[in-house]
Amino acid sequence: MKICFLIRSLGLGGAERQLVNLATGLASRGWQISVAVMYPGGVLEEELRQAGIEVYSVEKRNRLQTGRVVFKLWRWLRRERPDVLHSYLTVCNILSGIIGTLMPSLNVVWGVRASKLPLDAYDWLIGLTERASAFFARRADLIIVNSEAGKRDCLKSGYPSGKTIVIPNGIDTRCFAPDHSARTRMRALLKVGADERLIGLVARLDPVKGHSLFLHAASRLANTHENARFLCVGDGSESVRNELQALARRLGIGNRISWLAAGQDMPAVYNALDILCCSSLSEGFPNVLGEGMACGTPCVTTAVGDAERLVGNTGEVAASADPESMCAAWETMLGRIARDGARLGMQCRERVSQCYTHEHLVDRTAEALTELVAPRSPLPSDTRPLT
Numbered sequence: 001m002k003i004c005f006l007i008r009s010l011g012l013g014g015a016e017r018q019l020v021n022l023a024t025g026l027a028s029r030g031w032q033i034s035v036a037v038m039y040p041g042g043v044l045e046e047e048l049r050q051a052g053i054e055v056y057s058v059e060k061r062n063r064l065q066t067g068r069v070v071f072k073l074w075r076w077l078r079r080e081r082p083d084v085l086h087s088y089l090t091v092c093n094i095l096s097g098i099i100g101t102l103m104p105s106l107n108v109v110w111g112v113r114a115s116k117l118p119l120d121a122y123d124w125l126i127g128l129t130e131r132a133s134a135f136f137a138r139r140a141d142l143i144i145v146n147s148e149a150g151k152r153d154c155l156k157s158g159y160p161s162g163k164t165i166v167i168p169n170g171i172d173t174r175c176f177a178p179d180h181s182a183r184t185r186m187r188a189l190l191k192v193g194a195d196e197r198l199i200g201l202v203a204r205l206d207p208v209k210g211h212s213l214f215l216h217a218a219s220r221l222a223n224t225h226e227n228a229r230f231l232c233v234g235d236g237s238e239s240v241r242n243e244l245q246a247l248a249r250r251l252g253i254g255n256r257i258s259w260l261a262a263g264q265d266m267p268a269v270y271n272a273l274d275i276l277c278c279s280s281l282s283e284g285f286p287n288v289l290g291e292g293m294a295c296g297t298p299c300v301t302t303a304v305g306d307a308e309r310l311v312g313n314t315g316e317v318a319a320s321a322d323p324e325s326m327c328a329a330w331e332t333m334l335g336r337i338a339r340d341g342a343r344l345g346m347q348c349r350e351r352v353s354q355c356y357t358h359e360h361l362v363d364r365t366a367e368a369l370t371e372l373v374a375p376r377s378p379l380p381s382d383t384r385p386l387t
Contacts (some may be wrong), residue, residue: 001373002032004082006073006092010035010042010055012235012262013204014287015088015113018146018169018361020044024051025170025362034080036073038092043263070098077103083373084109090129097136107372110137112145112154114284114305134158142372144365147284147306165368168306169285170361171352176294178345179271186265186272190258196227199330200273202288203280204262205236210279210302211244216323217279219251221330230257233269270295275333280304281320289315294352296345298337300329310356314348 005023010016019035024047027033033053037045040057048055058072077085077099087096088111100108134157137143143164145151151166192198199218203209211232218230230253232244241259248254260269270276276292276299283305290310292299299315301307308317316333319325336344 001084001369002080002082003034003084003086003369004077004080005033005035006085006087006096007035007037008089008092009037009039010044010048012043014169015111016042016044017287018113019088019111020047021170021172021358022361022365023048023053025358026366027051027053029362029366031366032082034082036076038069066095070095070102073099074102077106083107084369086369087111089113090133093140094129094133094136097139100139100141107141107369108139109369109372110140110143112143112150112284114150114282137163142368144368145284148309149305150284167361167364167368168356169287169290170358171287171290171294171356172358173294173349173353176267176270176291178296178349179267182265182268183271186268190229190231190272192229192272193227196229197225197274197334198229198231198272199275199277200231200233200269201277201279202233202266202269202292203278204234205240205244208280208282209234210281210321212247213302213321213323213326214277214279215244215248215251215253215257217326217330218248218253218257220323220327222253222256224331225334228256231260231269231273232257233260233262233264233266235262266291267295270297273297274337275300275330277326277330278302278304278307279326280307283307285310290352290356293348296349298333298341298344298348300326300333302326310351311348312351314344314351 005019007019023033023035035048035053036056036058038058038060045055056076058069060069084107085096086109087093093110096108100106137159140163143159144167145154146169148166151164154164155161201214221228248257270292276297278286278289278301280302285306289299289301289307299311301311301315301317302320303317304320316329318329
């Protein structure tokens, strides 16, 4: 089977990582894979090329070049002749819906990666595309959502229920695994002592990720736990970083929090933490929680997306946008770690290994795509119509 993926870019991000994992996993099983990006130069492109997967750039120059983008994609797809065009995220999903109208024989698959996106946190164009997606969803032949919460939101928005399924994200448990030496190395780099407790947030610097909630909760915990330290890992605009660092100083925790850019040795970062936090206002399936759990790191999360389903009884759940609730959840988790941290860490990894591995993702997606294409492929590939 031949699959063409479509995504905005291949920088460091949860959806981008999942696409690369899925593309390379399918390619390793003999599927023909190529990937189109709107904006070239993402750091994950090289990983695809090393796996023998072509990366095609549409070279979009601004957010409003829809006509030119559609034409270039249409021309590329005529050349590639795929069985499936599998897009990721809202704008690319809408584009694939338009392309599907121009190429009726093409199977169009959407990838939806979030739930309850707070539109007031973004500009008008993001809000418009999110609202338009429900209309274009009718053109998709299959809609793959990475969370049950995301599916519920899609159906409320008018997505076709008969075409919408859930396939959770997959975690590479070989890459993300407990590693005591990595923990020691990273904590030394951060100057965190053995008797200190390090609580971390791994997320891009974006309003939806809840950094303000994390910092206000950290300020509360710091007042009662002298050994508490904090870590934020992620990229974003310099102005947002400066605002968050200024907030940390005003809250009195500027000297107890470290800031790292994305692209670090993430398995070492997860291993260095005593608690991994997700403070998001919106998520589908939070990759960082799965990756941290695979490393044996207990998690505390807001009640967003499928986060509570993911952590199960290994984690603690706080109310969204409530620093007091988050602080209380951290205190509860610190108590659990003190009582039986080693066993809790093993349970975290076991939960991911049993339900949310990279192999689970590839198996479930391969099955869904095979079922989709089989009834629509009566002709040999060299005689299928192009339009």
